[in-house]
């Protein structure tokens with residue numbers, strides 16, 4: 001459904017004294033995402049994950065390579081196809097607070113993509129908003145609230161409701177659950193999995209957390225400095241990954257006791 005063929009994206013940053021620095025955020029990247037599949041893009045900070053997401057939703061343009069969605073080349077779409085793509089590809093960002101307008105009621109936030117892409121009467125729209133709120137584990141009454149009246153986990157559910165409102169084919173989850181506490185993370189991953197089974201969504205799950213990947217994704221691409229360095233078609237193989245970056249990501253978690261902290265600091269514990 002989504003095909004990334006030898007895609008590259010370079011940024012030019014101005015340094016002090018007028019010099020320019022070139023950053024190859026995405027380098028010759030290629031992979032395919034099939035319908036109904038969750039592909040995790042995993043990598044350390046600065047490895048190019050968000051840039052890839054931006055290229056897919058058209059926020060950035062590649063320097064070279066081809067991005068195809070449903071056999072439509074993103075670079076050569078007509079206005080009508082572009083609108084269809086916007087309906088079919090939705091993104092959920094990490095920071096739900098900055099992803100919504102704090103002055104808008106929840107019902108109006110969820111209605112935003114519907115106003116652009118669906119022809120519904122006011123009554124039909126309100127019914128659909130209530131339905132979506134219940135689907136994401138919130139209450140119909142939350143439609144009347146403002147963002148500041150919800151917790152972070154509840155607000156992230158609102159942004160998920162907004163993302164699924166137009167029945168997209170692909171949802172990009174850009175570190176969407178990382179800022180939430182672990183129990184909320186698990187409940188949102190369960191919700192996303194249920195929605196995938198019910199509605200056949202494909203996900204591009206951008207994260208640095210390989211443990212969340214093994215719970216949620218079907219396939220995984222490990223990226224480093226803009227390149228795919230390891231690809232698994234089966235997440236059950238994660239413990240057997242061989243690339244040093246994959247192994248480093250696997251080993252990276254906060255220490256759980258003083259002994260582990262001390263050994264990281266190279267100290268002896270009495």
Ligand SMILES: Nc1ncnc2c1ncn2[C@@H]1O[C@H](COP(=O)(O)OP(=O)(O)OP(=O)(O)O)[C@@H](O)[C@H]1O
Nearest residue numbers: 011013023025043044045046047048049050051052
């Ligand atoms: N608009 C920009 N201008 C200049 N450089 C940029 C821009 N956006 C990203 N970069 C650079 O491109 C590289 C990849 O950035 P990107 O945000 O895609 O990484 P990431 O893997 O998503 O990181 P993180 O996990 O920290 O969000 C980084 O070196 C970053 O500084």
